[in-house]
Amino acid sequence: MNIVVCVKQVPDSAAQLSVEGGQISWGEAPLVINPWDEYAVEAALQKAKDLGGSVTVLSMGKESETEALKHALAMGCNEAVLVSDPALAGSDNVAAARVLAAAIAKVDDVGLVFFGKQAIDSDTGTLPAQVARVLGWPALTLVSAIDELNADGIKVERAIEEGRQVVQSGLPAVVSVIKDYGEPRYPSFMGIRKAARATIPVWALGELGIEAPSPVVAWPEVMAPPQREIATEIITGGSPAEIAATLADKIMAEKVL
Amino acid sequence: MTNKIWAYIDQFKGEALPSSWETIGAGLTLAESLGGGVTAVVFGENIKGVAEEAFQYGADEVIVADDPTLGDYRAEAYTTLLAKLAADSAPDVILFPTTTRGREVSGMAAVDLNTGVLVDVTALEVVDGVVVATRPIYAGKLLAKVQCSAKPQLITLRGRAFAKPVEDATRSGTPITVPAALTEDEISVKVVDYATVSGGVSLADAAVIVSGGRGVSNNPKLTPPGDLDEAGQEIWKAQQGFKLVGDLAAALGGAVGASRAAVDAGYIPYSNQVGQTGKVVAPDMYVACGISGAIQHLAGMRTSKMIVAINKDPDAPIFKLARFGVVGDLFEILPPLVEAMKARLGK
Numbered sequence: 115m116n117i118v119v120c121v122k123q124v125p126d127s128a129a130q131l132s133v134e135g136g137q138i139s140w141g142e143a144p145l146v147i148n149p150w151d152e153y154a155v156e157a158a159l160q161k162a163k164d165l166g167g168s169v170t171v172l173s174m175g176k177e178s179e180t181e182a183l184k185h186a187l188a189m190g191c192n193e194a195v196l197v198s199d200p201a202l203a204g205s206d207n208v209a210a211a212r213v214l215a216a217a218i219a220k221v222d223d224v225g226l227v228f229f230g231k232q233a234i235d236s237d238t239g240t241l242p243a244q245v246a247r248v249l250g251w252p253a254l255t256l257v258s259a260i261d262e263l264n265a266d267g268i269k270v271e272r273a274i275e276e277g278r279q280v281v282q283s284g285l286p287a288v289v290s291v292i293k294d295y296g297e298p299r300y301p302s303f304m305g306i307r308k309a310a311r312a313t314i315p316v317w318a319l320g321e322l323g324i325e326a327p328s329p330v331v332a333w334p335e336v337m338a339p340p341q342r343e344i345a346t347e348i349i350t351g352g353s354p355a356e357i358a359a360t361l362a363d364k365i366m367a368e369k370v371l
Numbered sequence: 372m373t374n375k376i377w378a379y380i381d382q383f384k385g386e387a388l389p390s391s392w393e394t395i396g397a398g399l400t401l402a403e404s405l406g407g408g409v410t411a412v413v414f415g416e417n418i419k420g421v422a423e424e425a426f427q428y429g430a431d432e433v434i435v436a437d438d439p440t441l442g443d444y445r446a447e448a449y450t451t452l453l454a455k456l457a458a459d460s461a462p463d464v465i466l467f468p469t470t471t472r473g474r475e476v477s478g479m480a481a482v483d484l485n486t487g488v489l490v491d492v493t494a495l496e497v498v499d500g501v502v503v504a505t506r507p508i509y510a511g512k513l514l515a516k517v518q519c520s521a522k523p524q525l526i527t528l529r530g531r532a533f534a535k536p537v538e539d540a541t542r543s544g545t546p547i548t549v550p551a552a553l554t555e556d557e558i559s560v561k562v563v564d565y566a567t568v569s570g571g572v573s574l575a576d577a578a579v580i581v582s583g584g585r586g587v588s589n590n591p592k593l594t595p596p597g598d599l600d601e602a603g604q605e606i607w608k609a610q611q612g613f614k615l616v617g618d619l620a621a622a623l624g625g626a627v628g629a630s631r632a633a634v635d636a637g638y639i640p641y642s643n644q645v646g647q648t649g650k651v652v653a654p655d656m657y658v659a660c661g662i663s664g665a666i667q668h669l670a671g672m673r674t675s676k677m678i679v680a681i682n683k684d685p686d687a688p689i690f691k692l693a694r695f696g697v698v699g700d701l702f703e704i705l706p707p708l709v710e711a712m713k714a715r716l717g718k
Contacts, residue, residue, distance in 0.1 A: 127647050127667045131512040138513065149648050207488065208481050234647055237508055238490045240478025243446060247482040252559045253446050255475055269563065273642065274471050275575070276383050277567035283560045293634075293641045293648070330521040331487035337514050339507070339674075348685075348696045354703035361679070361704075362711035364695055370655040370677045371579070371623070371716070 115225035115265065115285070116167040118218050119158035119191065120245070121151040123175055123182040124235045133336050147182035150230030152298035153291045155186045158228045159299070161263060168192040170221050174202065174213055180314050187309035188301030195221075199318040199326065206331035207236075211244035216322040218249065226268070229290040231256060246288035254287055258294035374410040374432055375463040376402050377523075379453070379477075380425055381470045382413060383444070387421050389576050390468035390530035392428045397495060397533040398466050399429055404497035405463065410434060412456070412465075413546075414449050416442030422546040429536045433544060438551040443562040449476050452552040454483035462523045464502055469527040470575075477525045486521040493532040502526070510647035510670035530575045531653055572626040574645065579625030580654045580672070582645055585632040586661020586682065587612025590702045609638035615705040616660055622713045628652065628672075630662045646671035660701045664689030681705070 125131070129143030147155075155171065162169045171186035173179065174197040183194040197217045205213065218227055227246075232239030246253035254270050261280070262269040269282040273292055301309070319326055349361050365371065378394035380387050398409035408431030413421050418437055425433045434456065440448055453476060457465065465480075467473035469491045481488040493514075494505040503518045504526055519525070574580060588609035595604035613627070620627045628645040629638065645652055647667040657675035662668060664680075664687055672678070673692055680693035681701045690696045697704055 125509075127510075128665075129509075129512075130666070131509050133513065138509075207478070208486070211482060235509055237506075237510060237651075238478075238488075239474055240481070240488055240490060243475045244478045244482050247450065247479040253475065253479070254560070255446075256471060271566075274383075275388065275573055277565065279562060280564040280566075281560050281562050293644075329487075331489065331517060331519050333515050333517050334503075335516040336508070337516075339511065339514050344678075344692060344694060346690055346693050346696055348690070348698060350698070354699065355707040357697055357699065358704055358707035358711045361695060361697060361708060362715055365656070365677075365679065365712070366715050368677055368694065 115165050116221060116223050117158045117162045117169045117226045117228065118172055118221055118224050119151075119154050119169060119186065119228040120172050120214060121155065121182040121186050121230070122148045122173060122233045123179045124148045124233055127234055133338055136336065138336055145179075145181045147185040148230055148233045150232060150234065150293075151182065152230070153293060153295045154228040154230045155189050155191065156298040157260070157289070157291045157295055158226075159190050161226060161260065164263065165225070167225070170195060172197065172214065172217055174198070174210060174217075177316060183314055184309040184312070185301065187312055188305040189299055190302070190305055194312065194314045196314050196316045197322070198316050201319055201326035204329050205327070206329040207238050207240050207244060209327035209329045211241055211248050212327045213319075213322065213324070214241070215245050215248035216324045217317060218245070220317070220322060225285045227286070227288045229288065231290055231292050242288055242290035249286075249288070252283035252287040254281060254283060255290045257289050257291050260289075374408045375405060376407065376409050377457075377462045377465040378409055378411045378430065379465060379467040379473060380411050380413045380421060381468050381473050382415050382418060382421050385415065385417050385420060387424060388468060388470055389535070390470065390528070392535045393530070393533040394466040394468055394528055395425065395428045395430050396536040397528055398464075399536065401464060401495060401497065401502065405500070408432065410462070412453065414441045414452060423543065426542050426544045427538045427540055429539070429542070433546040434549055435546040436549050436551055440551045440553065440555050440558065444472050445558050445560045445562070446475050446479055447560060448551065448553050448558050450479040450483060454480045455552050456549065457484055457523055464524045464526065467525070467527040469529050473527050477527050481525050484523060484525075486523060486525060487519040488525040488527070489517045489519060490527050491529045492526050493529050495526070507651070510651055510667070511674060512670055572624070574626050574628055574643070574650050574652050577626035577652070578655045579620070579623040579658075580628045580645070580652055580675075581616050581620040581623065581625055581658040581660065582628035582630065582662060582672075583613050583616040583633055583639070583660050584630035584662030585636065586701060587616060587633065588636070588638060589661070592702065606637055609633070609636065612661070612702070613639055615702065615709075618709045619658065619705055619712070622709050622716070622718060623656070625654070630665070630668050659689050659693070660705065662689055663687040664692070
């Protein structure tokens with residue numbers, strides 16, 4: 115049984131974002147693997163070791179967007195594939211789900227597909243469940259721990275508003291993992307060397323045997339959030355008790371409580 | 372089921388999540404431009420009370436599927452049913468709360484219905500008969516206007532971004548009941564167990580959040596138990612610090628948050644993390660204790676109505692967003708602040 119893990123390349127979370135001429139700019143900030151996807155790669159590598167399968171890391175993006183794939187290879191994934199086609203520019207999340215599902219179906223004997231919780235650029239967080247829906251596989255999202263996994267099925271703990279939910283299903287299945295799963299490993303020196311030398315195959319739509327799905331979601335405008343005028347008042351003077359009393363009075367006077 | 376605007380009510384064990392009612396409020400506002408009323412949709416088991424509440428919060432019509440197979444939320448069962456109802460009745464818009472379940476069902480229903488989903492929306496407007504949504508991207512560092520050309524337009528609303536309608540106990544109605552779409556045998560996911568966290572206010576719904584950062588472990592006046600190693604002592608000290616943070620949260624009826632630094636150091640679980648790789652929140656008041664304000668943390672709380680910062684470092688970036696700041700020792704300020712707030716709030 116083999117494992118697929120899907121990753122995305124995003125601007126580093128420390129990036130200062132701006133809009134220039136209608137285009138999003140992240141300045142000089144580096145492009146990195148989506149931080150949440152590192153947990154997915156970690157989970158994929160651990161489970162492949164337990165089950166004795168290989169891990170294919172998959173990403174959809176422009177032909178130059180190989181940073182996340184190389185990071186995942188350096189962490190230890192066996193194969194990397196970039197799904198890229200000029201016809202995919204402007205894909206919405208349903209279109210992306212259909213394309214990724216077609217790519218996953220092309221990988222041999224897939225038992226599990228891992229995703230991070232969401233991407234820190236678009237912040238949509240629907241893709242894992244949507245890919246599962248296209249494939250007709252169970253969606254096990256927001257997973258903090260995998261309690262059981264064998265050829266017959268999987269049992270996981272999910273984080274929901276009310277706490278934890280333990281669910282099980284058969285395989286194949288799609289799993290999105292959260293930070294509670296555990297710290298992702300650092301790429302090894304050997305892994306980094308291997309990733310640097312790797313030639314990453316590109317699958318275009320022709321190879322997937324599908325037409326470009328028509329996107330229906332448009333983004334007519336991107337803008338900086340309105341600047342807020344905040345007059346900061348630093349409370350000083352007196353003992354901590356006096357400062358606390360002054361602060362409490364001022365909080366009450368703002369009438370937000 | 373002639374209303375063109377639907378509101379999906381997310382419930383857990385027969386209790387609606389508070390943000391569910393905001394979808395009815397936002398739906399009623401859209402209906403002023405688009406015409407018609409709002410139909411609430413509730414799935415679950417023993418949910419008669421939720422349906423009654425939906426009428427009280429302003430729904431003109433309520434569709435209920437009350438069935439043992441829907442008692443535990445399972446994405447497949449809920450999505451299949453919602454997509455079937457929507458395919459039959461062809462609403463123009465379905466509004467969901469951006470809860471874990473709302474996000475998942477809307478995303479999967481978009482696949483079934485061959486439409487799009489606009490997630491975590493903070494504002495809605497109708498332009499030439501088309502719904503245009505505003506949503507934060509990059510954890511709110513930017514905003515995007517988005518719209519969907521297919522129908523139904525599936526839209527999830529960020530909690531607390533839209534006003535909750537006023538409950539009117541005199542409103543009532545008779546729900547339309549519909550059967551489940553799948554039998555138990557057709558549902559591949561089984562729920563084994565729950566470990567629910569009782570009490571406490573969730574970060575998403577909290578009107579007040581008090582957060583602690585790395586600084587909560589730095590109280591020099593505490594002496595940890597001698598049998599702990601160095602790492603254990605640090606965590607013990609941090610837990611004492613988070614007790615103070617929790618005391619203020621309790622006095623204000625709020626929730627406890629944390630910076631990534633505090634979570635990564637093992638002081639508090641990830642479910643409390645506020646920021647770009649945690650939860651993005653917008654309470655009425657956010658109190659940052661011992662948090663310097665990394666850009667990823669600020670992205671997660673910057674739209675809070677009022678921010679209060681307590682930090683030793685006068686140059687901490689958090690003060691730039693704060694309405695009120697105290698440059699000082701949080702261990703000295705928090706205990707009297709808890710008492711002062713309790714006194715003013717009559718607790």
